[in-house]
Amino acid sequence: MGKAMVLTSKNHTNQPKSVVFGICAAGDPRIDQESRQRTVNIIQMIADALAERVKMPDGTPVKVVYSDVLIDGEPQADIVARQFKDAGVDAIVCTPDTWAFPQLSLMSLMAHFPKETPLNITCGNSAPKPGVVFAHAVNGAFAQSGRLTHLNVGNWDDTGMFPKITPATIDALVEWSYAALTFVGLKGKRIVCFGHDSMGMETALSHVLPTRNNFGLEIARLDMKLLADMLNKKAYDAEELKFMRNWVDTHFGSRLDLSLAGASAKFDQSLALYLIMRNLLKDLNAVSGAFMNQLEWGSDNRGIPLPICDLAESLFNSSFDHNGKKSPIPFGTEADMQGTLTMLFTNWLTGGNPPLFMDFRKVWEAGELATRAKQLGVNVKGDELWAQKGIVDGDNSGSASLDWAALPGTSPDEILKNVSLPGAELYYFPGGGNSVTFVTPGGIEGIAARLAYSELNGMFSMVWDEASTVDLPKPLADFVANSSNVTWPHTWVVPKNATMGEYKQYAPANHFHMIWGLKPSVLQYWMDLTNVLSVAPWQVRAQYTEGVDRPMPLIYLINGGENVTKLMRAKGK
Numbered sequence: 001m002g003k004a005m006v007l008t009s010k011n012h013t014n015q016p017k018s019v020v021f022g023i024c025a026a027g028d029p030r031i032d033q034e035s036r037q038r039t040v041n042i043i044q045m046i047a048d049a050l051a052e053r054v055k056m057p058d059g060t061p062v063k064v065v066y067s068d069v070l071i072d073g074e075p076q077a078d079i080v081a082r083q084f085k086d087a088g089v090d091a092i093v094c095t096p097d098t099w100a101f102p103q104l105s106l107m108s109l110m111a112h113f114p115k116e117t118p119l120n121i122t123c124g125n126s127a128p129k130p131g132v133v134f135a136h137a138v139n140g141a142f143a144q145s146g147r148l149t150h151l152n153v154g155n156w157d158d159t160g161m162f163p164k165i166t167p168a169t170i171d172a173l174v175e176w177s178y179a180a181l182t183f184v185g186l187k188g189k190r191i192v193c194f195g196h197d198s199m200g201m202e203t204a205l206s207h208v209l210p211t212r213n214n215f216g217l218e219i220a221r222l223d224m225k226l227l228a229d230m231l232n233k234k235a236y237d238a239e240e241l242k243f244m245r246n247w248v249d250t251h252f253g254s255r256l257d258l259s260l261a262g263a264s265a266k267f268d269q270s271l272a273l274y275l276i277m278r279n280l281l282k283d284l285n286a287v288s289g290a291f292m293n294q295l296e297w298g299s300d301n302r303g304i305p306l307p308i309c310d311l312a313e314s315l316f317n318s319s320f321d322h323n324g325k326k327s328p329i330p331f332g333t334e335a336d337m338q339g340t341l342t343m344l345f346t347n348w349l350t351g352g353n354p355p356l357f358m359d360f361r362k363v364w365e366a367g368e369l370a371t372r373a374k375q376l377g378v379n380v381k382g383d384e385l386w387a388q389k390g391i392v393d394g395d396n397s398g399s400a401s402l403d404w405a406a407l408p409g410t411s412p413d414e415i416l417k418n419v420s421l422p423g424a425e426l427y428y429f430p431g432g433g434n435s436v437t438f439v440t441p442g443g444i445e446g447i448a449a450r451l452a453y454s455e456l457n458g459m460f461s462m463v464w465d466e467a468s469t470v471d472l473p474k475p476l477a478d479f480v481a482n483s484s485n486v487t488w489p490h491t492w493v494v495p496k497n498a499t500m501g502e503y504k505q506y507a508p509a510n511h512f513h514m515i516w517g518l519k520p521s522v523l524q525y526w527m528d529l530t531n532v533l534s535v536a537p538w539q540v541r542a543q544y545t546e547g548v549d550r551p552m553p554l555i556y557l558i559n560g561g562e563n564v565t566k567l568m569r570a571k572g573k
Helices: 033-053 074-087 106-110 131-145 167-185 208-215 224-232 238-255 263-283 310-317 337-349 366-375 385-389 412-416 474-484 500-505 520-530 562-570
Strands: 020-024 063-066 091-094 119-123 150-153 190-194 218-222 286-291 331-333 355-364 391-395 445-454 459-469 491-495 511-516 533-535
Touching: 020 033, 020 074, 020 167, 033 063, 033 167, 063 074, 074 106, 091 106, 091 167, 106 131, 119 131, 119 167, 131 150, 150 167, 167 337, 167 520, 190 224, 190 263, 190 337, 208 218, 208 337, 208 459, 218 224, 224 263, 238 263, 238 412, 263 286, 263 310, 286 310, 286 337, 310 331, 310 355, 331 337, 337 355, 337 445, 337 511, 337 520, 355 474, 355 491, 355 500, 366 385, 366 474, 385 491, 391 474, 391 500, 445 520, 459 520, 459 562, 520 533, 533 562
Parallel strands: 020 063, 020 091, 091 119, 119 150, 190 218, 190 286, 286 331, 459 533
Antiparallel strands: 355 391, 355 511, 391 491, 445 459, 445 511, 459 491
16 A cells, blocks of 8 residues: 655755756667767766856856766657656757657657757767757757757767867857756746835836746745834844944945934944845845835835935845855846846856846937037047947946946955945935945946836847947046936946947836846847847847857747747747
8 A cells, every 4th residue: 555755844955956957869779889889978078068167146066967878769768858857857958979860869858848948959060970960850840849949060070989079069058058047947936026116117017927927937025114124123133234334334434425414323224124135035035136215215205214225235236245255146226126137137147247237327429428528628539439339327326236346357355445335315315325336447248138028918028239338538437427426336338239329219118237248149048948039129230140149049940030939939839
């Protein structure tokens, strides 16, 4: 008689599960043992490369497993499927070196897994018994059936038991792997929104059901009253608060403005709020969060405005805090959940780089800047990027990652030398507190992007472009900063492909976001897996540039284009 088995808490943890990649290969049942061993060697080499290079946002390596069972028939497909399921495999990489029969090998394997399971087929371009022929056959079969796959036709030696796999082949697979780990790794994760939508900004709304349905992410909503109550109850570690305040005083000194009456106590409240929200995120196993800040918290005089917590928001998005180095926790201000999602996805896609939250404050056309520069006596050579294209002034009172006050790789001590904490402008924030101020240095390259939702099709879009930061001559920088708010951080952003006319017309919200180190190909792979529409309405942005973009999946080519196919997939066709 059977007996049920109890699962206890003893053997389980709340720590997030690492994404598991499974590496395998299909093969021809007629090949010799030497060819079979060569294929297994390739499997192992690729598995080792991924295990070494692909990491979770907190720096821990992903788990990579591989099977030495060559899938050359249906029974072998079933064996590998059981192996992968027992190992908890989330994403699959097939590395064929020989011909195989598509339906009898890889297609039989994938029948055991959900249709959305990420699948990459990486192969050489020839080989003695060409795996590339199988790769095209099976990739075409999957595309024909409506299943998304990604094909990576790279290069490795035609002969030898341990063929040399080119770095470009591995690089392309690593890029896909970061998209796959973001896609599967965030499913079931949780974002906490403290407060409702701020200031009636509907582009910031928590679209709970679409976010769950499209990304597998949960949005937990906590009322701001809880935070106010926890502040009043002093529901935080008082000793840690003292330590944190001493850390701030040591690093900022006179750059912390406490000139108004009661400013020191209000600043301590904002630091305490960081500890409270950090602990709540941990208690809820959340990977990200957002804080309303305005109106009801710090701006509405109908209530009792509380101090803003710009530094708290900035610390979440930074790679360090008073306790030392840490992983950034993407955190949006003004309860902007679509902005928070943008930062969360791009943070994971880069393996944990700090995201930037900004207002799309003002587009300064090149001609405007030239006129102002002349008025200020600034010599413009004309070859400066800002002089050629203009800039976007990106600034916002909260949620500015402190890492963006310096170049990537700068130590926290050096970063903080570039940051000031002026008193908040009471016009905006009658509850007081302190803003965060810095100017981002030029020369940082990445992607500026913004997620947008449409009720018409129930889908998300990503409006994006490659972008870089620039330095402005000091008189011009001061003028631009003072034209909006000098007490807020400023990042001068220049899009690579968009004209400034296009850029200022097609912003899908008042907030946009930037991350360094994100390649277009990685973002594109992720948009494929999540079925997010790719929106790059810039006249000169090609759909595919070799060495920059990922190869267009075959399923798009045979179904009328990328976004047409995504609309079909969204309808379940």
